[in-house]
Amino acid sequence: MNPVLALARPDILELQPYQHATWDPSLERMHANEMPWRAQGDNTQAGLNRYPEPQPRALVERMAKLYGVPAANCLVGRGSDEAIDLLVRAFCRAGQDSVVITPPTFGFYKVAARIQGASVIEVPLLPGDFSLDLPAVVEAGRRAKIVFLCSPNNPTGNLLDEQAMLAACGELADRALVCVDEAYLEFAARTSLTQRLAEFPNLVVLRTLSKAYALAGARLGTLIASEDIVLLLKRIIPPYAIPASTVEQVLALTEAPQRAMAAARIRTLLDEREKARQRLAAMRCVVRLHRSDANFLLVQFQDARAALEAGKDAGLLVRDFSGAPGLPNCLRISIGTPEQNERLLAALERL
Numbered sequence: 118m119n120p121v122l123a124l125a126r127p128d129i130l131e132l133q134p135y136q137h138a139t140w141d142p143s144l145e146r147m148h149a150n151e152m153p154w155r156a157q158g159d160n161t162q163a164g165l166n167r168y169p170e171p172q173p174r175a176l177v178e179r180m181a182k183l184y185g186v187p188a189a190n191c192l193v194g195r196g197s198d199e200a201i202d203l204l205v206r207a208f209c210r211a212g213q214d215s216v217v218i219t220p221p222t223f224g225f226y227k228v229a230a231r232i233q234g235a236s237v238i239e240v241p242l243l244p245g246d247f248s249l250d251l252p253a254v255v256e257a258g259r260r261a262k263i264v265f266l267c268s269p270n271n272p273t274g275n276l277l278d279e280q281a282m283l284a285a286c287g288e289l290a291d292r293a294l295v296c297v298d299e300a301y302l303e304f305a306a307r308t309s310l311t312q313r314l315a316e317f318p319n320l321v322v323l324r325t326l327s328k329a330y331a332l333a334g335a336r337l338g339t340l341i342a343s344e345d346i347v348l349l350l351k352r353i354i355p356p357y358a359i360p361a362s363t364v365e366q367v368l369a370l371t372e373a374p375q376r377a378m379a380a381a382r383i384r385t386l387l388d389e390r391e392k393a394r395q396r397l398a399a400m401r402c403v404v405r406l407h408r409s410d411a412n413f414l415l416v417q418f419q420d421a422r423a424a425l426e427a428g429k430d431a432g433l434l435v436r437d438f439s440g441a442p443g444l445p446n447c448l449r450i451s452i453g454t455p456e457q458n459e460r461l462l463a464a465l466e467r468l
């Protein structure tokens with residue numbers, strides 16, 4: 118058994134999971150209180166009158182193949198957001214346990230912890246290059262149940278050093294989970310830390326179809342971890358978490374042609390990111406342009422409000438981070454289509 122399971126909430130380890138209706142497609146269903154007929158106009162394959170398969174096997178296998186890991190190490194959920202929520206619920210006792218986050222970073226880690234009643238230890242990324250403060254992360258991790266690392270990091274855009282993340286895993290073995298969120302990894306020239314799972318039983322990796330695969334609306338994220346952690350989280354994920362329509366759409370939209378298209382679009386997006394970077398670097402209204410390994414750029418302007426308004430006047434919304442600690446006058450610009458990028462850059466050039 119993975120020794121990290123000893124960190125889970127004792128009541129969750131003892132919980133008798135919800136017994137959902139048996140999944141046996143070889144038999145006709147008269148056991149789940151469903152309507153026997155479809156709703157008018159329901160032309161899904163499975164029929165929306167039926168509850169979907171819990172942890173649909175074909176979907177889990179597709180994600181396992183996509184991410185190059187065994188299916189037993191994958192848990193699928195409604196976006197990586199659900200995986201973050203499940204981890205915090207399974208490992209943090211309300212009022213007693215903590216998580217570590219490294220701001221500025223993705224906001225939902227903190228919110229999920231707070232919802233669960235866990236406290237949040239903040240170990241800021243180092244000013245300048247937003248790298249990991251490894252000794253401080255390890256020190257804080259010894260007092261926490263989960264350390265959330267985001268690489269490439271949202272909203273700064275940079276990858277975290279792989280050796281530093283693995284060192285954190287090693288130092289915190291048996292002490293805390295290290296959850297590495299790779300939501301933007303497809304935009305970076307870096308292999309996934311999933312390749313190191315066998316060496317680090319406390320490592321958990323999050324992947325999502327929301328970014329590179331253009332499926333944010335489908336809500337499908339994959340948590341990749343040791344089989345024991347996956348089995349534990351299966352005990353607490355809501356019984357029929359993934360809607361049948363998502364299962365069908367994701368299976369149809371992650372076939373070889375769609376994967377080839379995604380790869381081509383990533384290349385286009387990276388070209389556009391480089392063009393935007395060069396144009397922004399030449400603008401007088403730009404104070405600092407942060408390195409990005411993701412599908413967005415974090416830009417410090419002389420006057421973020423003016424830049425935000427210029428975008429709005431051009432019909433475009435970018436994200437204001439100027440209120441976030443360490444990010445004065447910063448906006449995060451998601452790279453759009455060439456036409457959208459041109460419209461935004463032209464508006465900013467006029468500032």
Ligand SMILES: Cc1ncc(COP(=O)(O)O)c(C=O)c1O
Binds near residue numbers: 198301325326327337
């Ligand atoms: C770093 C990071 N992790 C997770 C998510 C949530 O992704 P999902 O759509 O898979 O829930 C986001 C969304 O923006 C993100 O930036």
